[in-house]
Amino acid sequence: MTGTDNEQARKIAEGLAYQPGFGNEHSSEAVPGALPHGRNSPQRAPLGLYAEQLSGSAFTEPRSANRRSWLYRIRPSAAHPPFSRIDNGGLRGAPFTETVPDPNRLRWNPLPEPPEGTDFLAGLWTLGGNGDATRRTGMAIHLYAANSSMTDRVFSDADGELLIVPERGGLLLRTEFGLLRAEPGHVALIPRGVRFRVELLTESIGGQSPTSARGYVCENYGQPFTLPDLGPIGANGLANARDFLAPVAAYEDVDGPVRVVNKFCGNLWAATYDHSPLDVVAWHGNHVPYVYDLRRFNVIGTISYDHPDPSIFTVLTSPSDTPGLAGVDFVVFAPRWLVGEDTFRPPYFHRNVMSEYMGLIEGAYDAKAEGFVPGGGSLHNMMSAHGPDRATFDKASAAELKPQKIDDGLAFMFETRWPVTLTERAAGAGHLQTGYDDVWQGLERHYRP
Ligand SMILES: O=C(O)Cc1cc(O)ccc1O
Numbered sequence: 089m090t091g092t093d094n095e096q097a098r099k100i101a102e103g104l105a106y107q108p109g110f111g112n113e114h115s116s117e118a119v120p121g122a123l124p125h126g127r128n129s130p131q132r133a134p135l136g137l138y139a140e141q142l143s144g145s146a147f148t149e150p151r152s153a154n155r156r157s158w159l160y161r162i163r164p165s166a167a168h169p170p171f172s173r174i175d176n177g178g179l180r181g182a183p184f185t186e187t188v189p190d191p192n193r194l195r196w197n198p199l200p201e202p203p204e205g206t207d208f209l210a211g212l213w214t215l216g217g218n219g220d221a222t223r224r225t226g227m228a229i230h231l232y233a234a235n236s237s238m239t240d241r242v243f244s245d246a247d248g249e250l251l252i253v254p255e256r257g258g259l260l261l262r263t264e265f266g267l268l269r270a271e272p273g274h275v276a277l278i279p280r281g282v283r284f285r286v287e288l289l290t291e292s293i294g295g296q297s298p299t300s301a302r303g304y305v306c307e308n309y310g311q312p313f314t315l316p317d318l319g320p321i322g323a324n325g326l327a328n329a330r331d332f333l334a335p336v337a338a339y340e341d342v343d344g345p346v347r348v349v350n351k352f353c354g355n356l357w358a359a360t361y362d363h364s365p366l367d368v369v370a371w372h373g374n375h376v377p378y379v380y381d382l383r384r385f386n387v388i389g390t391i392s393y394d395h396p397d398p399s400i401f402t403v404l405t406s407p408s409d410t411p412g413l414a415g416v417d418f419v420v421f422a423p424r425w426l427v428g429e430d431t432f433r434p435p436y437f438h439r440n441v442m443s444e445y446m447g448l449i450e451g452a453y454d455a456k457a458e459g460f461v462p463g464g465g466s467l468h469n470m471m472s473a474h475g476p477d478r479a480t481f482d483k484a485s486a487a488e489l490k491p492q493k494i495d496d497g498l499a500f501m502f503e504t505r506w507p508v509t510l511t512e513r514a515a516g517a518g519h520l521q522t523g524y525d526d527v528w529q530g531l532e533r534h535y536r537p
């Protein structure tokens with residue numbers, strides 16, 4: 089790609105300026121005077137820019153659910169050649185029909201190392217999902233493993249928003265709205281339809297050699313993720329709105345071929361533009377990307393007895409049409425104190441109508457002594473019986489119940505109202521563990537009336 093990034097983009101890449109807040113009406117201009125005032129669509133937009141609205145909700149949705157942004161860009165998005173189908177690589181979309189839904193407990197090791205030159209988009213690998221992208225319901229679970237930055241191509245997803253959960257390696261996300269830096273322990277959200285390019289962060293941004301990056305992606309076809317209501321918790325707590333960071337405007341003024349890849353109803357389509365579409369000089373609105381540092385999560389738990397349900401750890405929820413029943417919840421198991429008296433402190437044995445995919449960003453998870461490793465994942469589909477493995481059960485049943493800090497791990501869960509159907513690749517993967525059931529073997533009877 090030729091051309092120069094603007095000065096602000098360089099500064100941002102080094103320091104990264106952000107606008108705090110969740111769901112705000114943000115506004116930002118990379119060049120003073122680029123943002124019109126008092127109207128969205130003046131007869132001639134400032135500086136000869138084109139005004140364009142990007143709608144993430146129907147025009148008529150209630151104000152509380154309404155999402156749109158106004159972009160002021162060098163060229164309108166409409167100025168592009170036709171898109172043609174390209175190979176979907178490891179990406180699959182809903183509806184998922186390659187396999188039949190599997191009630192077994194399943195666990196995977198991390199993805200194998202990708203071939204040299206694999207960028208974020210090429211490194212996406214779909215595990216499974218539910219719903220239907222054309223109906224804007226459900227979700228998909230993807231993993232990614234990359235060792236190269238996207239250089240001359242840009243991606244966008246018409247099917248849903250992308251919640252990116254880095255596990256290894258930092259990412260620099262160059263979006264239409266500006267730059268986001270997402271390191272392991274952060275999550276980044278790219279809203280539906282927003283174009284972005286993923287570069288691998290080296291130790292210092294000025295460094296030369298890209299390292300590798302690995303992580304998870306929840307593609308949410310349903311209603312956009314929002315913060316859960318807090319109810320009796322009160323006005324503060326869990327993920328606090330001010331810790332979500334939206335970018336400031338930063339644009340590329342680049343002439344030259346740029347491949348623009350669009351995921352549309354499950355398939356990849358591409359067109360070669362004669363310019364970079366990351367050419368937004370100013371914007372305002374609430375349909376915006378953001379990053380959030382999971383270590384900012386205000387963890388709430390029992391200070392008396394019993395193990396609260398993990399809904400108390402919900403970072404973001406995608407509501408469905410039934411109140412309280414999420415299309416998908418994003419839940420984090422962050423460092424916290426356990427103080428419950430006369431309590432079995434790790435996650436309990438359970439069967440859940442919701443389906444649970446879990447991943448591990450760092451360290452260990454308190455329900456599994458071994459085998460659940462960073463970059464790996466487990467799937468406990470609707471009503472499948474799971475909980476602490478035998479080693480964890482034995483240890484926690486005998487543990488002295490003094491206050492205990494869990495500070496050696498960061499795990500997360502995508503919890504969805506519909507069962508997850510696997511792709512053929514995930515069902516037949518070499519890194520699918522065999523014998524996962526064995527972790528619950530040897531839980532002998534103790535009841536002898
Ligand atoms: O299965 C899991 O490990 C996730 C989980 C954690 C917890 O604390 C309670 C219930 C639950 O499903």
Ligand SMILES: [Fe+2]
Pocket residue numbers: 438440444468474475
């Ligand atoms: Fe569970």
